[in-house]
Amino acid sequence: MCGIVGYIGKQNTKEILINGLKELEYRGYDSAGIAVLQDNKLDTFKATGKIKNLEEKLSNSTLNTQQLMPNIGIGHTRWATHGKPTELNAHPHLGEYSCVVHNGIIENYKDLKEELENVGYKFVSQTDTEIIVHLFEFYFDKNNNAKKAFIQTIKRLEGAYSILLITKKEPNKIFFIKHGSPLAIAKGNNDGEVLFASSDAPLIGLANDVVYLDDDICGIADENGIDFFNAIDSKPLTPTFETLPNSKQSAQKNGHRFFMEKEIYEQSDVVVESMLGRVNDENILFDEIDKGITDNINEIKICACGTSYHAGLTASYLFERLSKIRCSIEIASEFRYKEPLLTKDTLFVAISQSGETADTLEALKMAKNAGLKTLVVCNVDNSSMTRIADFTILTRAGIEKGVASTKAFSTQTVVLWMMALYFAKQKNVISNDVLKKEILTLKKVPDSLKVENKIHEKCVRLSKRYLHGHGFFFIGRDVFFPLALEGALKLKEISYLHAEGYPAGEMKHGPIALADPELFTIALMPQHLHYEKIKSNVEELSARDSTICAISPLDFELADDFIKTKKTDHYMLEFFEMLIALQLLSMEISIRLGNDVDMPRNLAKSVTVE
Numbered sequence: 235m236c237g238i239v240g241y242i243g244k245q246n247t248k249e250i251l252i253n254g255l256k257e258l259e260y261r262g263y264d265s266a267g268i269a270v271l272q273d274n275k276l277d278t279f280k281a282t283g284k285i286k287n288l289e290e291k292l293s294n295s296t297l298n299t300q301q302l303m304p305n306i307g308i309g310h311t312r313w314a315t316h317g318k319p320t321e322l323n324a325h326p327h328l329g330e331y332s333c334v335v336h337n338g339i340i341e342n343y344k345d346l347k348e349e350l351e352n353v354g355y356k357f358v359s360q361t362d363t364e365i366i367v368h369l370f371e372f373y374f375d376k377n378n379n380a381k382k383a384f385i386q387t388i389k390r391l392e393g394a395y396s397i398l399l400i401t402k403k404e405p406n407k408i409f410f411i412k413h414g415s416p417l418a419i420a421k422g423n424n425d426g427e428v429l430f431a432s433s434d435a436p437l438i439g440l441a442n443d444v445v446y447l448d449d450d451i452c453g454i455a456d457e458n459g460i461d462f463f464n465a466i467d468s469k470p471l472t473p474t475f476e477t478l479p480n481s482k483q484s485a486q487k488n489g490h491r492f493f494m495e496k497e498i499y500e501q502s503d504v505v506v507e508s509m510l511g512r513v514n515d516e517n518i519l520f521d522e523i524d525k526g527i528t529d530n531i532n533e534i535k536i537c538a539c540g541t542s543y544h545a546g547l548t549a550s551y552l553f554e555r556l557s558k559i560r561c562s563i564e565i566a567s568e569f570r571y572k573e574p575l576l577t578k579d580t581l582f583v584a585i586s587q588s589g590e591t592a593d594t595l596e597a598l599k600m601a602k603n604a605g606l607k608t609l610v611v612c613n614v615d616n617s618s619m620t621r622i623a624d625f626t627i628l629t630r631a632g633i634e635k636g637v638a639s640t641k642a643f644s645t646q647t648v649v650l651w652m653m654a655l656y657f658a659k660q661k662n663v664i665s666n667d668v669l670k671k672e673i674l675t676l677k678k679v680p681d682s683l684k685v686e687n688k689i690h691e692k693c694v695r696l697s698k699r700y701l702h703g704h705g706f707f708f709i710g711r712d713v714f715f716p717l718a719l720e721g722a723l724k725l726k727e728i729s730y731l732h733a734e735g736y737p738a739g740e741m742k743h744g745p746i747a748l749a750d751p752e753l754f755t756i757a758l759m760p761q762h763l764h765y766e767k768i769k770s771n772v773e774e775l776s777a778r779d780s781t782i783c784a785i786s787p788l789d790f791e792l793a794d795d796f797i798k799t800k801k802t803d804h805y806m807l808e809f810f811e812m813l814i815a816l817q818l819l820s821m822e823i824s825i826r827l828g829n830d831v832d833m834p835r836n837l838a839k840s841v842t843v844e
């Protein structure tokens with residue numbers, strides 16, 4: 235996830251771009267850059283790290299002087315996906331006379347790069363983005379028509395992207411396209427002003443009317459107006475402008491009440507980014523890891539904390555079931571001091587949203603020092619863990635602001651499931667048919683993660699009924715056991731109510747003694763995995779008068795309350811359907827209790843101390 239901005243107008247372009255990027259910093263901040271075009275001179279400024287580093291750099295540049303006030307510019311704040319967060323890889327990317335910023339991923343960039351290299355184009359970065367500017371110039375040099383060249387360029391791109399391009403050949407114009415990644419365009423408050431941004435927060439205060447572009451709308455803007463057309467058939471379009479929200483906070487939250495709510499709602503989109511370039515119809519691809527990563531590996535050991543541990547526990551089922559590799563999982567703070575036996579035929583997998591959690595980081599160092607192959611599944615590139623591990627797979631969830639992890643968990647689980655399939659293929663233990671079916675299912679995950687109004691409304695209603703009592707048990711079997719743990723963790727961290735996750739079959743070995751009407755059982759009852767077994771476990775609790783809230787696609791007559799999820803054809807899709815219900819239920823209970831949903835008491839987003 236990255237953020238892009240663009241500006242045409244007579245105000246201080248540098249200031250507008252920088253302020254806009256600051257509003258988008260939550261989308262990524264490992265490097266940033268702007269480009270301005272004035273007097274037919276194209277200047278770019280880039281810096282690694284946060285926007286303030288770029289700002290410092292700019293304060294020493296000629297751009298700071300009034301007489302050089304530019305009137306057209308584009309900017310970018312980056313969340314690295316291809317290539318390290320260096321200045322060379324930072325956007326904007328330059329050609330000979332043009333310049334581009336891009337949010338998204340160009341899946342076929344390798345083929346396009348090879349094609350362009352074969353006709354003499356030189357690349358300076360490791361990014362997928364740089365091909366866009368060279369491809370544009372390649373077509374422009376052929377037909378001397380910028381609009382045509384832009385359309386020809388975007389027709390060649392596969393993946394998800396929103397792009398802003400400026401060129402000395404048409405020095406007053408910004409070329410734009412939206413396909414998969416967000417892009418908003420606004421008419422500024424001053425005459426002839428046009429503004430672009432990945433979300434509306436940078437536009438607030440500078441404009442009143444905005445268009446949130448639909449996919450495959452592209453166009454050209456200058457101070458005389460904006461031409462919109464369809465990227466597929468080039469037909470002109472007239473999108474409807476709407477009124478911008480007037481608060482930046484609510485714009486950053488996309489109109490949601492809390493960042494947690496926004497992050498729950500955006501899971502359906504971010505998992506698409508987690509899969510981009512990594513899934514085709516027949517195979518799973520991870521360019522970032524060695525093809526032979528599982529050679530001589532007889533065991534996978536996963537280590538993590540909190541929610542990441544729950545994603546790891548889910549993966550431990552999938553690694554054994556799909557990849558046929560023995561898998562164990564440890565809580566990082568326990569692993570560090572248990573004097574673990576580490577053997578070199580073990581692949582050590584650390585999972586961490588932040589890449590900075592002290593216990594997981596130390597566990598990773600221990601494994602590395604013991605000579606194990608190490609891999610980290612992480613959301614933050616260039617974090618301490620990604621710098622240490624032999625291999626990194628980024629989850630690409632974008633910045634998660636709510637302390638309670640939501641999209642970090644769903645993206646981790648999707649990536650780990652893809653890894654299980656990838657390893658299975660490497661080890662030749664999965665048939666092509668089964669792999670294809672799993673891939674088809676994977677592609678349905680975004681749909682399962684879409685929040686349905688009726689589920690959200692149900693959680694709002696249920697939240698009233700679960701504010702008292704002496705505690706909650708979340709129960710499930712198989713991968714629904716880690717999901718139960720995650721449901722319980724979500725509830726306790728933001729509602730401060732006591733909740734435990736338990737394997738359903740284990741309740742009768744002790745915890746069932748607690749059962750009475752004041753004990754709330756949240757039962758995860760998937761249709762496609764051990765339904766009959768979990769059903770009898772729930773019946774046992776119901777017989778002892780526990781209040782049952784069943785989450786299931788199947789009706790269950792003994793339930794006191796019921797959240798009915800959509801019917802699907804695979805237990806992993808049920809997993810994601812139920813995840814949404816669990817996240818919403820805890821959030822609504824927390825809201826009803828008047829708690830600070832995004833910053834619950836006693837917690838921190840990143841736990842960098844032991």
Ligand code: M6R
Nearest residue numbers: 540541542586587588591638639
């Ligand atoms: O950044 P990490 O994934 O390593 O963080 C691990 C835990 O601290 C984190 O998942 C924590 O449990 C969350 N607050 C859960 O919502």
